[in-house]
Amino acid sequence: MRxxxxxxxxxxxxxxxxxxxxxxxxxxxYKSSSFEPPHLKITKSGATAPGYLFFDQSWDAHQYxxxxxxxxxxxxxxxxxxxxxDFRVQMLDGKPVLTYFNGxxxxxxxxxxxxxxxxxxxxxxxxxxxxxxxxNYTAVxxxxxxxxxxxLDIHESTMTSDNTMLLTGYxxxxxxxxxxxGPKDGWIADSLFYEVDVKTNDILFRWSAKDHxxxxxxxxxxxxxxxxxxxxxxxxxxxxxHINSVEKFQDGSFLVSSRYYCSLFKIAKDGSVDWTLQGQTxxxxxxDGVNFAYQHDARIRNEEDSKLVIxxxxxxxxxxxxxxDHTEGIFMNVNLDTxxxxxxxxLDDPRDEIFSTSQGAVQxxxxxxxxxxxxxxxxxKEYNADGSxxxxxxxxxxxxxxxxxxxxxxxxxIPNTAPDVFSCxxxxxxxxxxxxxxxGATEHQQWHVFGGVTQNGxxxxxxxxxxxxxxxxxxxxxxxxxxxxxxxxxxxxxxxKSVHVQxxx
Ligand SMILES: *[C@@H]1O[C@H](CO)[C@@H](O)[C@H](O)[C@H]1NC(C)=O
Ligand SMILES: *[C@@H]1O[C@H](CO)[C@@H](O)[C@H](O)[C@H]1NC(C)=O
Ligand SMILES: *[C@@H]1O[C@H](CO)[C@@H](O)[C@H](O)[C@H]1NC(C)=O
Ligand SMILES: *[C@@H]1O[C@H](CO)[C@@H](O)[C@H](O)[C@H]1NC(C)=O
Ligand SMILES: *[C@@H]1O[C@H](CO)[C@@H](O)[C@H](O)[C@H]1NC(C)=O
Ligand SMILES: *[C@@H]1O[C@H](CO)[C@@H](O)[C@H](O)[C@H]1NC(C)=O
Ligand SMILES: *[C@@H]1O[C@H](CO)[C@@H](O)[C@H](O)[C@H]1NC(C)=O
Numbered sequence: 180m181r182x183x184x185x186x187x188x189x190x191x192x193x194x195x196x197x198x199x200x201x202x203x204x205x206x207x208x209y210k211s212s213s214f215e216p217p218h219l220k221i222t223k224s225g226a227t228a229p230g231y232l233f234f235d236q237s238w239d240a241h242q243y244x245x246x247x248x249x250x251x252x253x254x255x256x257x258x259x260x261x262x263x264x265d266f267r268v269q270m271l272d273g274k275p276v277l278t279y280f281n282g283x284x285x286x287x288x289x290x291x292x293x294x295x296x297x298x299x300x301x302x303x304x305x306x307x308x309x310x311x312x313x314x315n316y317t318a319v320x321x322x323x324x325x326x327x328x329x330x331l332d333i334h335e336s337t338m339t340s341d342n343t344m345l346l347t348g349y350x351x352x353x354x355x356x357x358x359x360x361g362p363k364d365g366w367i368a369d370s371l372f373y374e375v376d377v378k379t380n381d382i383l384f385r386w387s388a389k390d391h392x393x394x395x396x397x398x399x400x401x402x403x404x405x406x407x408x409x410x411x412x413x414x415x416x417x418x419x420x421h422i423n424s425v426e427k428f429q430d431g432s433f434l435v436s437s438r439y440y441c442s443l444f445k446i447a448k449d450g451s452v453d454w455t456l457q458g459q460t461x462x463x464x465x466x467d468g469v470n471f472a473y474q475h476d477a478r479i480r481n482e483e484d485s486k487l488v489i490x491x492x493x494x495x496x497x498x499x500x501x502x503x504d505h506t507e508g509i510f511m512n513v514n515l516d517t518x519x520x521x522x523x524x525x526l527d528d529p530r531d532e533i534f535s536t537s538q539g540a541v542q543x544x545x546x547x548x549x550x551x552x553x554x555x556x557x558x559x560k561e562y563n564a565d566g567s568x569x570x571x572x573x574x575x576x577x578x579x580x581x582x583x584x585x586x587x588x589x590x591x592x593i594p595n596t597a598p599d600v601f602s603c604x605x606x607x608x609x610x611x612x613x614x615x616x617x618x619g620a621t622e623h624q625q626w627h628v629f630g631g632v633t634q635n636g637x638x639x640x641x642x643x644x645x646x647x648x649x650x651x652x653x654x655x656x657x658x659x660x661x662x663x664x665x666x667x668x669x670x671x672x673x674x675x676k677s678v679h680v681q682x683x684x
Contacts (some may be wrong), residue, residue, distance in 0.1 A: 201239030202632065202654060204575045207254065208599040209649040210614035215242050217574035219563040220516045221252060225569035227561050227587070228544040231255050232572060234559060234585040235264045236623055237284060245279050247590065247619075249507070250570065254648040256303070256592055256619035263293070268588040269338040271307075271377065275590070276300055278344075280333045287537055288498050289319055289418060291349040292333035298377065300558060302595040303619050307543035309336070309344050309377050314385075317351040319368065320414030332425045333373065333583060343383060345425040345433075346373045351416045354389060356406065359397045361417065365410035371423035372435060386433070388420040388448050392453040395420070395437075395444070403459075404439035404499055424477045434489070436477040438497065443477050443489065456513065456520065458493070469511050472504070473497035475554065476540040476584065485515040488523060492539035492551065506535040508551045509561070526551065540584035552585025559585040572649050592619040598673045602630075603659045603681035610653040611680055615663045623667035626650055630661040637662060 205218040217236065227250055235245045245266035247255040256267075258279070266279040282294015296309040309328030318324035332347040339345065348371040356365035374384040388395055397412075400419045410417035421438035425594065428434060432453060433446040442462060445453040455462035458471035471493035482486035489511055495504035506524035525548055526541075527533070536553025547564035559576035559582075560568050574580065598617035605612050613627050622643055629637040637660060643652040644664075658680050665673035 185312060201576075201579050202241055204241065204335050204580060206241045207252075207253045207648075209616060210603075211599040211616045211649055212618065212649075214244075214254060215593070216244075216246050216248060216254045216257055217241065217580075219248060219252045219574070220573040221250060221327070221570065223250065223570045225563055225567070228546065228548045228550075230587040230589040232559055232585065232587055233266045233268070234582045235266050235279070236557065236574060236580050236582050237262060237264070238579060238581045240580045247592075248252060250572070251647070255590070255621060262334045264583040265336050267584070267586045268590055271298060271338060271342060274301070276306070277303070278336050278338070280331070280336060281328070282331070282333070283322070284333050285319060285322060285482070286410060289408055290421065290498075290537060291327060291347075291418070293318060293322070293324065293330055293349075294333070295329045296336040296344065296346065301433065301591060302593050302594060307377050309346065309375055310380055311346070311348060311373060311375070311382065312380075314348070314350075314382075316348065317413065317571070319349075319351050319416060320412065329524070335425045336425075337426060338377070339374070339427055342377055343374050344377050345427065347371065347376055347422050347425060348373065349418070349422075350387075351413050354392075354410075354417075356397065356417060359401055359406050361406045361410040365414040366413045367410060368416040368421075370418075370437070371419040372422060372425045372433070374427070384448075386435075386446060388422065388437075391450060391452060395440070395455075400440050403441050425474050426477060426479050428479060429482055434477055434479055436474060436491070437471050438475070441472045441474065441576070443474075449605075454515075454587055456489075461520070464513070464518050464520045467519055467521045469509060469520050471495065471509060472500070473536075474509075478541070478543075479635050480510060480543060487513040489517065490541045490543065492526050492535075492541045492554070494535045494537065494539055494554070496534045496536045500533055501536050506533045506539070506553065506556075508541040508549055510549075523576075524549070524566060526562045526566055528571070531558075531560075536582055538583045540586070542586050544587060550585065550587045552582055554583065554646035554649070555581045557582050561587070564583075589663070590621065592621045594619040594672065594673070598665050598675040600661060600663045600675045600678055601681075602658070602678060603684040604657045605653065605684045606657075608653070609657065610655055611658040611661065612651060612653045612684055613661055613663065614649055614651050615665075615675070616649040617665050617673055622667060622670045623665035623673065625666045626652070627664040627666060627672075627679075628652060628654065628661065629663070630654060630658040630680075632659040637677060642654065642666075
């Protein structure tokens with residue numbers, strides 16, 4: 180069980196340490212940077228959509244962080260360490276920004292978290308932190324919440340075109356569980372969602388599953404998440420709803436995904452349930468060639484009159500049921516007139532059948548490509564318009580490392596920090612080796628290397644092309660100081676400090 184060890188190590192929001200309980204998967208190291216991103220094992224059989232891979236890693240990962248990496252296994256940007264999740268590019272004021280959760284994740288069998296959503300601009304500067312501070316929450320009993328600065332959960336941080344964000348929260352509270360055989364004064368983890376103005380943190384909408392138990396009954400969840408021993412105390416609250424995505428319809432209502440109800444709910448602006456799409460029984464719909472269970476990441480892909488296209492990551496597996504049905508990406512037609520649901524695209528890789536028991540995401544890419552991040556299975560796959568898997572990138576062993584959501588995005592990064600340089604003398608070859616990198620910089624193509632025996636006024640010794648996250652070059656003889664400059668088409672030069680050369684490599 181990972182539960183107790185992870186919680187104690189990651190107490191507090193500003194945790195900089197990382198859990199490195201399992202170092203069995205290889206990672207990359209650099210001389211000019213302390214980042215240690217995973218080695219991506221990539222197989223590719225066709226052209227992928229433009230952009231870099233964005234993912235987080237946790238559980239027994241080597242370094243807890245979020246990563247932007249290329250299909251060539253090169254790091255582009257890594258954040259400072261932390262329990263970070265759902266790393267992606269979104270639009271704020273018409274400009275691309277980076278967003279991710281920063282806080283603590285409470286692992287399965289709970290599977291939620293407490294923290295903030297960070298928003299960074301193109302220079303990687305933190306411009307907004309989205310938080311919910313004043314709502315009165317209680318954490319699960321095993322977590323010390325005294326240092327919490329916000330109560331936002333890991334599961335959702337989707338921006339709307341109105342500069343608002345859709346967010347989730349988990350509140351441990353009391354409820355009568357006697358109707359399903361639990362205690363009358365029982366404990367639940369209520370699921371909430373919000374729409375919040377990201378610049379002011381004003382709460383524009385708040386909804387709680389507990390407030391709607393008349394329409395979303397405890398009885399209905401029993402076949403998929405039986406109460407068993409849950410709910411007797413606040414260290415074991417019955418987390419029966421388990422909200423894991425929120426999206427907004429054009430009319431201002433919301434599409435909500437509940438993992439344990441195996442259901443998507445349309446929540447009206449007054450909070451009531453307009454319809455339920457249940458993955459096994461259909462709920463208010465008839466299922467014709469589609470079924471799903473314990474799904475994640477429900478997205479509205481098209482909305483025309485009474486016809487919707489919704490995509491989900493269909494885990495089909497969870498901590499309560501696993502190993503029978505494989506995981507798929509599903510795009511489905513939802514007809515609100517005929518109340519029927521039919522498949523549009525079912526995406527899986529027959530050469531690599533996956534049983535993902537938690538997390539996961541499905542992203543629609545240009546030219547009908549689809550990117551799928553497999554959650555508890557640390558793999559990212561891209562499918563082409565024919566539905567064939569054309570790329571797999573793996574960064575850990577199944578169920579050892581996990582990534583909440585993965586994406587592919589084009590990105591231009593212009594850091595306001597200086598490049599990093601490390602240099603040492605290779606005595607056996609009588610050369611000075613120079614290692615240079617610039618976390619997050621995407622536009623430079625060349626490095627200019629300066630060196631000499633005094634700290635100032637170093638002459639330029641040469642120019643070398645950028646070869647990846649870290650470029651290495653060597654110059655003849657033993658130098659005392661070096662500095663480097665990054666140059667590229669249309670960018671200002673990034674100038675490193677002048678550093679002491681180590682006398683031995
Ligand atoms: C690390 O993961 C590997 C591969 O799944 C496994 O064989 C090994 O037992 C794990 N080690 C620890 C310490 O968890
Ligand atoms: C957001 O929070 C992070 C982590 O605590 C902090 O480093 C950063 O300065 C904050 N940014 C803003 C805009 O407040
Ligand atoms: C906050 O919730 C606790 C129960 O968890 C309750 O005792 C307390 O009165 C609430 N406070 C406010 C200000 O609502
Ligand atoms: C959390 O539950 C407590 C009661 O236990 C309640 O007072 C509080 O309002 C709830 N918080 C939210 C955000 O619903
Ligand atoms: C809470 O309930 C669970 C399940 O019944 C039990 O295993 C655990 O010991 C209880 N914890 C406390 C602190 O009472
Ligand atoms: C789920 O089932 C698959 C297939 O039987 C198995 O490989 C995997 O280890 C199981 N995962 C968990 C978390 O039980
Ligand atoms: C090392 O290289 C420098 C510059 O090329 C040269 O001046 C020096 O004599 C060399 N030293 C040795 C030990 O070969």
